Amino acid sequence: MPQVIQVVDGDESKPKITKPAHGIEADVKTIDNTQTQTDDKTISPKDNEVIQDADATLSSEADSTSPSETAIETGEKKYKKIDPSEEKLSLSNVAIALKLLPRVIGLSWTAQPYLCMLMAIISFFNGIEPIFRIGTDAMLLDVVMTAIKTQDMNITYRILYFTSIQMAMSFFSYVLGAIHSLTEQQLSSSVNTYMDLAVMEHTLKLDLSYFEDPEVSEIIREAEGVRNYYPLATLRNLLCVAQNLVTFFAMSALLFNNSKWFLIVPIALLNPVVSFLVGIYLSFASYKRFTQDRSQRRMMYYITDLISTESMQKELKLFNIGEYFIELYKKLDSQIKDSDHTENVFQQTVWTLLSTFSNLTSSALYYIIAVQTIHQEITLSDMTRYTTATASFGYSFRTILSDISSTYDCCLRLKVVFDFFDLQPLITYPEDGVKYCESEDAMILANAANESVQNIHHSIGSDAGDSSPSQLTCISESSGNVIDGIITNSNLSSKRRTGMKIEFRNVSFKYPGKKEHCLKGISFVVQPGEIIALVGYNGAGKTTLIKLMMRLYVPESGNILINDRNIEDFDLPDLRSHVSIIFQDFNHYEMKVSENIGIGSLSHMNDLPAIQAAAVKSGADEVSAKLAQGYDHQLGRRFHDDGAELSGGEWQKVALSRAFMRDADAGLLVLDEPTSALDALAEHEVFAKIRMLSQGKTAIFISHRFSTVRNADRILVIEGGIIRENGSHDQLLELGERYAELFNLQAEAYK
Numbered sequence: 001m002p003q004v005i006q007v008v009d010g011d012e013s014k015p016k017i018t019k020p021a022h023g024i025e026a027d028v029k030t031i032d033n034t035q036t037q038t039d040d041k042t043i044s045p046k047d048n049e050v051i052q053d054a055d056a057t058l059s060s061e062a063d064s065t066s067p068s069e070t071a072i073e074t075g076e077k078k079y080k081k082i083d084p085s086e087e088k089l090s091l092s093n094v095a096i097a098l099k100l101l102p103r104v105i106g107l108s109w110t111a112q113p114y115l116c117m118l119m120a121i122i123s124f125f126n127g128i129e130p131i132f133r134i135g136t137d138a139m140l141l142d143v144v145m146t147a148i149k150t151q152d153m154n155i156t157y158r159i160l161y162f163t164s165i166q167m168a169m170s171f172f173s174y175v176l177g178a179i180h181s182l183t184e185q186q187l188s189s190s191v192n193t194y195m196d197l198a199v200m201e202h203t204l205k206l207d208l209s210y211f212e213d214p215e216v217s218e219i220i221r222e223a224e225g226v227r228n229y230y231p232l233a234t235l236r237n238l239l240c241v242a243q244n245l246v247t248f249f250a251m252s253a254l255l256f257n258n259s260k261w262f263l264i265v266p267i268a269l270l271n272p273v274v275s276f277l278v279g280i281y282l283s284f285a286s287y288k289r290f291t292q293d294r295s296q297r298r299m300m301y302y303i304t305d306l307i308s309t310e311s312m313q314k315e316l317k318l319f320n321i322g323e324y325f326i327e328l329y330k331k332l333d334s335q336i337k338d339s340d341h342t343e344n345v346f347q348q349t350v351w352t353l354l355s356t357f358s359n360l361t362s363s364a365l366y367y368i369i370a371v372q373t374i375h376q377e378i379t380l381s382d383m384t385r386y387t388t389a390t391a392s393f394g395y396s397f398r399t400i401l402s403d404i405s406s407t408y409d410c411c412l413r414l415k416v417v418f419d420f421f422d423l424q425p426l427i428t429y430p431e432d433g434v435k436y437c438e439s440e441d442a443m444i445l446a447n448a449a450n451e452s453v454q455n456i457h458h459s460i461g462s463d464a465g466d467s468s469p470s471q472l473t474c475i476s477e478s479s480g481n482v483i484d485g486i487i488t489n490s491n492l493s494s495k496r497r498t499g500m501k502i503e504f505r506n507v508s509f510k511y512p513g514k515k516e517h518c519l520k521g522i523s524f525v526v527q528p529g530e531i532i533a534l535v536g537y538n539g540a541g542k543t544t545l546i547k548l549m550m551r552l553y554v555p556e557s558g559n560i561l562i563n564d565r566n567i568e569d570f571d572l573p574d575l576r577s578h579v580s581i582i583f584q585d586f587n588h589y590e591m592k593v594s595e596n597i598g599i600g601s602l603s604h605m606n607d608l609p610a611i612q613a614a615a616v617k618s619g620a621d622e623v624s625a626k627l628a629q630g631y632d633h634q635l636g637r638r639f640h641d642d643g644a645e646l647s648g649g650e651w652q653k654v655a656l657s658r659a660f661m662r663d664a665d666a667g668l669l670v671l672d673e674p675t676s677a678l679d680a681l682a683e684h685e686v687f688a689k690i691r692m693l694s695q696g697k698t699a700i701f702i703s704h705r706f707s708t709v710r711n712a713d714r715i716l717v718i719e720g721g722i723i724r725e726n727g728s729h730d731q732l733l734e735l736g737e738r739y740a741e742l743f744n745l746q747a748e749a750y751k
């Protein structure tokens, strides 16, 4: 049996716990077999139920758009998805990619318009520089030949004049080059920052459902990979095109002066045109292969993340499965490398053939011009001028075409970035949406009006007529003075918030791509100030119900009302700011204790008394008291060696305090298994205080511990997507069904 050896001294970078050299090695054969199964199971995108279903459902719509476009159904609404592996190289697809050009340039332009302009100006000067150079070279040659012919040796000053011009031009060209490099560096850093921010901001706007779709996650990851390099590369290519166009036209003007232009020009153009067409084909083939490797790369990213994530380490080590993942990684990597190598060999062969072809055309051109010179159709300086111009003409044209092909390549790569930017949030809200406080005021006024009318009816008898509640709501909203100054808008604003009223009306929901409904026609009302417990088996739909209430998803049918208004009418960020919430998979922020708590209410980030008060409510004050720097202590070790690693329960206390930071403004407190990691005493303390913590606000909590559930005003038992039981602890015990069964089961265990 292998022994475990504890290494005390020695190299810090080496693992402290090692195994003996003869330790049992993993059976590679077993790994390979299992691996193949896993590959097939995990990697193939075709396995993705979400996409298959959606593709089937919406195939007719996809047909009407483009052969390469499909759509995914997400709740009620749809977004378009492009499957590049189905794309063909065609003129229309090239045009589609190049159509992105204004958007691509827009990225650099928006980041730094002045630097873009400066680069354009420098490119123009670089474009005309060869014309001056050819001109001065030819004039210098003329002077030398005249001197030889006339034997006049007193014209050295003219030679000096031209060489000085050449020197000045070289100097100017170096200075331009330096400015160009500096500008490009600065622009590159600005574009990087701009893209990073734009991607982060857009990511924040996207719905949760997008992140759960593997194809969209891949788009997001790919967009991250290409977003920084390619926008500037495109601009650089385009400026090169512009610069070479200037040179190209100038050289064309020169070449058309030659009597043999009808031979020279077509031969000079032949090689660039062929190179361009081949370049476009190779770019497309390389992009297509890149997109076809997606699933392998996705799995490789996953393995890299898995192996470097701290929380995964325990299982990786104890199950000894790290090697298995590394073998899987190697296999995927070699698959990609194989196809990379084949493609590289093909590309190199093609480019070598093209270079040979290019040499052939150049030699042909030199031959024609040399023959013209021998036949004295042109002078020796003309020969220099034409040979240089022909080379420059061919070079500039080839560069123009190859830059266009590179631009096309950049557009193809950046398509994924625009696919990402084109993803639009499906959960929207009206710009002038209802503010939570307004809705609460309106509800209070309407209720007060209702009560007053009922009192009047009561005092004058039932003949007083029928006043509908909706009419009364209008009265209350418009005037603010309902009946005899019982309650007014002005005194409402200073009134303490009463708690959120929540109503589910026949709400059904299924997760995108799933066939089964998670919730089926759920209806219930939570009155302001009530404390509700949601109970049910794992996977019953309790958390989903909370997610719908927070508008993280859209119900398939039915309505959710907050304070008697449809939830879709609300200003969503405002509504969410009035909810204190903690989910079971809460975040661990690698920040100080005070920041971890204060982030629950950004306006109180630096309000230590408020942070301390929130910490006391959950017991996080005891956590911070144990740390050397108290509330200033860093949590997590990613940025600081002395950062504290908290236990699961301690993290949960910190997260609970974060939720309590919103006490002042919140109308609803939602605790999704808030005490699952707390010890029995801590849990008891939190729930003993729950009435005090909720401060009259509505509170909804999910728990599997019936000792805490029993304290709720009302308990909803969810099962099979419906509310199976609804009542107080005593009522449900008396009912003697599911709740009673589960409660008694737990109670038995403690006897």
Ligand SMILES: Nc1ncnc2c1ncn2[C@@H]1O[C@H](COP(=O)(O)OP(=O)(O)OP(=O)(O)O)[C@@H](O)[C@H]1O
Binding pocket: 212, 511, 512, 514, 518, 536, 537, 538, 539, 540, 541, 542, 543, 544, 545
């Ligand atoms: N993002 C998702 N995409 C698809 N299905 C999901 C998603 N989240 C949850 N589900 C499924 O919906 C069902 C309800 O999940 P939910 O998290 O609401 O259950 P729960 O009652 O809160 O369970 P638990 O007590 O285990 O926390 C489960 O079958 C689950 O697999």
